[in-house]
Amino acid sequence: MMIGVSDSTFFSALWQGAETIIILLAVVIASALLIWLERRLLGLWQDRYGPNRVGPFGLLQVVADMIKIFFKEDWIPPFADKAVFIIAPAVIMLTTLLTFAVVPFTETIDVVNLNIGLLFVLAMSSLGVYAVILGGWSSDNKYAMLGGLRTAAQMISYEVFMGLALLGVVMLAGSFNLHTIVESQAGLWNVLTQFPSFVIFLIAGCAEIHRAPFDLPEAEQELTAGFHTEYSGMKFGMFFVGEYAGIVLISSLITVLFFGGWLGPVLPGIVWFLIKTMFFIIFFVLLRAATFRPRYDQLMSFGWKVLLPIALANIALTAAAVVATS
């Protein structure tokens, strides 16, 4: 009997490990393919084609780019702070991928079912900022430095209302557990009851992953490439893939928090999850194609003077509604 028990724990541990690796690979491959998807979609919306030569529909472009980037000289500037310079790109991958650990893809497919899931997400997203600040600072390059500074400015303007916006969702579900949050939306998706916080989270999420219109830290036009100006080779690739993993992450979080995660009729849960996530990924690309970049003081005043009051009002109203209905 002892053997039986240890056998089953062994197999469940094995299954858990395999599941983790599958999710990890899926996320990384999806992020790499996103590079292709984004270029094709931007092409579509700018009346051109984008990469369409390598492989079917240009799909192998990513592979070609990867091969190229692996063979690039991995140059560390002599004036850089070496250790920090090397760690920074790893941090962004690490925090983004770690966050995926708590994302429930379906009822059963996830890495851990953490009861403080949402807190973990917020903690990791705050840590992710370090990657950019440290990368910018250790490069010892004024463009990179400015990029890092802007990240700091951006972070203090969106992190607050990002957390506050999510409080409404937490109140409705009565839990920080992402599974519970999804299940609480069985009747009505949060996007309907928590529309302001959905909009705020969308904006904050965009800022979180440094996507246009909030790509202030990299701002090609003004800062060459901002915080990763000095990065080359696979270190640059890490920042790049990290950014796309961030898009997948924020899209899946929006799906989980506001659009009922895997819930949906007829089709299996994972399909619903993927459809919803894909919708937001495409929306992020559309945002990039259509919007302009604000100055960072504009972003800060927008965050503190507009979004923060809205988030607070939303919390108050939600609290009142929760008290009234309970």
Next chain:
Amino acid sequence: MLSVLRTIWMVLLHSFRKRDTVLYPEVKPYLPPRYRGRIVLTRDPDGAERCVACNLCSVACPVDCISVIKGEDETGRWYPDTFQINFSRCIYCGFCEEACPTYAIQLTPDFEMGEFDRQKMVYEKSDLTISGVGKRPGYNYYRVAGMAVGGKDKGEAVSESEPVDIKTLLP
């Protein structure tokens, strides 16, 4: 804020627009006849070389990529012994074509000249010379110019009057 939403919507509508890109190797773009591409050396309507090795093209060229060495045949007519154009330097400005008094050098609507070996971009006279008249049909420099060459003396060109005897006052 509304204008941002409007922009997003309008960009989304671009999904249904026709794409502007010309898929080049499959679809060849239309090049007008006066497009400035690969340079050729043409012949006059009689089939003889037009170039008289005057070097005007070489002088006019802003990047100095034409090299001409003069030759002379037994009748005294000049022709280029060598005529080289280094196409890896040529900027296809067309100045050589404008400078040429004989319409010998002409630019054509062809740009597909890619090579892996830079040395192959240097075109010799045999690579440049074509058999036709190019863009200037019916023009033969020696039939209209007042030059004396073999088989044609002064005053014998088309619509040229007899040379004036400058040593007499009589009309």
